Amino acid sequence: MTREVKKTFDSGSGGGVPAPPPPAALAAKVRTLAPSMTRSMQRVAEAVAEDPAGCAALTVTGLAQLTGTSEATVVRTARLLGYPGYRDLRLALAGLAAQQQSGRAPAITTDIAVDDPIADVVAKLAYDEQQTLADTAAGLDTVQLAAAVSALAGARRTDVYGVGASGLVAQDLTQKLLRIGLLAHAHSDPHLAVTNAVQLRPGDVAIAVTHSGSTGDVIEPLRVAFERGATTVAVTGRPDGPVTQYADHVLTTSTARESELRPAAMSSRTGQLLVVDCLFVGVAQRTYESAAPSLAASYEALAHRHRVPRQSP
Amino acid sequence: MTREVKKTFDSGSGGGVPAPPPPAALAAKVRTLAPSMTRSMQRVAEAVAEDPAGCAALTVTGLAQLTGTSEATVVRTARLLGYPGYRDLRLALAGLAAQQQSGRAPAITTDIAVDDPIADVVAKLAYDEQQTLADTAAGLDTVQLAAAVSALAGARRTDVYGVGASGLVAQDLTQKLLRIGLLAHAHSDPHLAVTNAVQLRPGDVAIAVTHSGSTGDVIEPLRVAFERGATTVAVTGRPDGPVTQYADHVLTTSTARESELRPAAMSSRTGQLLVVDCLFVGVAQRTYESAAPSLAASYEALAHRHRVPRQSP
DNA sequence: ACCGGAACGAAAATATCTTTCACATCGTGA
DNA sequence: TCACGATGTGAAAGATATTTTCGTTCCGGT
Numbered sequence: 001m002t003r004e005v006k007k008t009f010d011s012g013s014g015g016g017v018p019a020p021p022p023p024a025a026l027a028a029k030v031r032t033l034a035p036s037m038t039r040s041m042q043r044v045a046e047a048v049a050e051d052p053a054g055c056a057a058l059t060v061t062g063l064a065q066l067t068g069t070s071e072a073t074v075v076r077t078a079r080l081l082g083y084p085g086y087r088d089l090r091l092a093l094a095g096l097a098a099q100q101q102s103g104r105a106p107a108i109t110t111d112i113a114v115d116d117p118i119a120d121v122v123a124k125l126a127y128d129e130q131q132t133l134a135d136t137a138a139g140l141d142t143v144q145l146a147a148a149v150s151a152l153a154g155a156r157r158t159d160v161y162g163v164g165a166s167g168l169v170a171q172d173l174t175q176k177l178l179r180i181g182l183l184a185h186a187h188s189d190p191h192l193a194v195t196n197a198v199q200l201r202p203g204d205v206a207i208a209v210t211h212s213g214s215t216g217d218v219i220e221p222l223r224v225a226f227e228r229g230a231t232t233v234a235v236t237g238r239p240d241g242p243v244t245q246y247a248d249h250v251l252t253t254s255t256a257r258e259s260e261l262r263p264a265a266m267s268s269r270t271g272q273l274l275v276v277d278c279l280f281v282g283v284a285q286r287t288y289e290s291a292a293p294s295l296a297a298s299y300e301a302l303a304h305r306h307r308v309p310r311q312s313p
Numbered sequence: 314m315t316r317e318v319k320k321t322f323d324s325g326s327g328g329g330v331p332a333p334p335p336p337a338a339l340a341a342k343v344r345t346l347a348p349s350m351t352r353s354m355q356r357v358a359e360a361v362a363e364d365p366a367g368c369a370a371l372t373v374t375g376l377a378q379l380t381g382t383s384e385a386t387v388v389r390t391a392r393l394l395g396y397p398g399y400r401d402l403r404l405a406l407a408g409l410a411a412q413q414q415s416g417r418a419p420a421i422t423t424d425i426a427v428d429d430p431i432a433d434v435v436a437k438l439a440y441d442e443q444q445t446l447a448d449t450a451a452g453l454d455t456v457q458l459a460a461a462v463s464a465l466a467g468a469r470r471t472d473v474y475g476v477g478a479s480g481l482v483a484q485d486l487t488q489k490l491l492r493i494g495l496l497a498h499a500h501s502d503p504h505l506a507v508t509n510a511v512q513l514r515p516g517d518v519a520i521a522v523t524h525s526g527s528t529g530d531v532i533e534p535l536r537v538a539f540e541r542g543a544t545t546v547a548v549t550g551r552p553d554g555p556v557t558q559y560a561d562h563v564l565t566t567s568t569a570r571e572s573e574l575r576p577a578a579m580s581s582r583t584g585q586l587l588v589v590d591c592l593f594v595g596v597a598q599r600t601y602e603s604a605a606p607s608l609a610a611s612y613e614a615l616a617h618r619h620r621v622p623r624q625s626p
Numbered sequence: 627a628c629c630g631g632a633a634c635g636a637a638a639a640t641a642t643c644t645t646t647c648a649c650a651t652c653g654t655g656a
Numbered sequence: 657t658c659a660c661g662a663t664g665t666g667a668a669a670g671a672t673a674t675t676t677t678c679g680t681t682c683c684g685g686t
Contacts, residue, residue, distance in 0.1 A: 070635040091407040098408030114601050119455045125590050126450035130443045137439035142432045168481045266590055277438050277579055288427050351664055373643055383666040
């Protein structure tokens with residue numbers, strides 16, 4: 001049996017980087033209005049301009065003490081700066097502080113270093129995975145996806161192959177499909193995978209998940225499935241890899257930067273899971289009639305409240 | 314060895330020290346804590362999450378009237394969200410509003426519908442998962458995370474518990490830890506998990522992964538580990554759930570919107586994996602000396618990207 | 627030295643926030 | 657079904673914070 005090999009080529013371009021926020025012109029206002037201020041008021045204005053965040057945490061009394069003035073003076077200053085009262089100045093101050101905070105561009109574009117503080121690690125990882133999602137979504141061929149969904153929705157049975165980190169993705173897909181009543185199985189044992197692949201026939205679906213696109217243990221069962229006439233799908237980061245030879249539909253995941261502290265296995269997984277989710281939702285839509293009860297059931301199960309004791313005052 | 318069970322309620326950052334006011338991860342927090350809120354509180358939380366700027370301009374009484382509740386409820390909600398009182402919530406709100414003001418991408422806020430075209434599904438899923446990542450990153454307590462990392466880095470052995478979708482996350486973490494030379498094992502069989510938990514002792518680490526925070530099969534082994542003196546960590550979407558009773562460190566994942574076509578199991582996974590990645594990178598940093606060779610090896614293995622496509626017989 | 631006026635702060639007056647407490651509501655088990 | 661206990665809720669009392677009032681102080685000019 002001779003079957004054609006499809007190819008997809010696309011390099012995703014992710015979302016843009018948000019522009020730096022416009023700075024509130026409070027400092028300028030202070031400088032402009034300083035001449036028309038009395039000495040005490042200037043002290044207050046200066047304190048406010050110097051440390052918005054800190055002052056935002058203070059009450060009128062607090063700020064008055066800090067600047068060695070009185071509450072009345074603080075309120076007068078707030079008025080002079082254009083606010084109805086101190087309360088509003090304080091609100092504006094909080095906003096300013098937040099802007100300044102977010103304005104500090106965390107160097108997330110750089111790679112993760114060994115001595116990065118943990119907060120940076122979190123930010124960088126999150127940013128990176130977001131990027132991977134954006135890229136994968138942008139680069140995903142919806143035609144291929146729709147085709148894969150159709151095949152899955154009408155499949156007699158579905159086998160999913162994946163080893164290592166991709167094995168977990170395969171299992172994730174399987175779990176989801178089972179939940180909506182499809183017959184699916186994940187294989188991470190190459191031998192068993194091939195053994196089972198032999199049982200496949202036209203109308204069945206075989207899916208291979210591999211980031212590198214050249215994992216023999218996964219390609220082999222897909223090849224067998226392909227030759228048995230099953231509809232084959234490849235979820236891979238390398239649309240030009242060997243695995244696509246035997247894939248009717250290729251779903252490409254984005255390949256993010258990798259490095260020592262950011263192994264490929266990590267970022268690839270994110271994109272693969274997005275694809276898996278898309279497949280799942282697509283199939284759920286198609287088989288909504290039969291899937292709805294199961295979906296509702298699992299939704300209910302989690303919606304049910306496990307009430308816990310409330311806090312004491 | 315007997316260890317005291319912690320109080321059920323925990324606003325996210327453990328320890329007896331006064332919890333610092335959380336950053337502007339408000340929408341995330343609202344979603345995370347929504348399930349543990351009463352109806353009235355949910356109304357307030359929703360209003361606040363929906364229009365931070367507008368609410369920041371309101372007084373307690375105003376917000377109470379707007380949401381058709383009482384001042385008391387508003388204050389209670391503020392407390393639940395982690396602020397000392399409404400005043401502070403309002404301040405945070407102002408900050409959030411300012412941040413939002415300074416430009417953000419338009420959101421695809423609608424839910425996934427049964428008749429959505431596949432392209433929309435992809436976009437919505439991608440957006441949603443990105444949101445989950447951002448929320449989780451913003452809401453993650455770095456102190457708790459650092460503590461968990463320390464414990465892991467020095468652990469004699471590490472057990473990870475998780476069932477269902479969370480089981481895959483547990484496996485993912487285990488795979489990663491093993492790769493850098495740590496002794497880790499994932500358990501999805503409750504019986505075996507408990508059996509193994511009994512073997513744990515001080516210096517060991519036990520990690521429970523559960524979105525709902527009330528999965529008995531996962532809580533039980535964690536309890537045993539806790540009582541045996543092991544350092545326990547909970548990765549959960551419900552920082553007020555029962556599981557946190559036995560957790561020395563709680564790592565909270567964001568709870569995204571869920572619906573019929575978007576089960577909790579799906580979006581929760583994304584956040585959990587981010588946390589897992591953070592743990593992994595954190596530990597890799599700490600144990601860099603010993604981890605580097607293994608990391609380099611696996612990097613090398615994948616760096617040979619262009620392995621010539623070989624046609625199997 | 628004396629006066630006029632602006633600057634300033636103490637304290638009263640007001641607004642706002644927090645806590646308390648009693649009642650309503652709901653789920654649960656007899 | 658009913659009674660009961662637990663939980664959710666808001667009105668109003670209580671505590672804080674903000675704003676206003678008003679008298680005192682501090683100048684600079686006669």
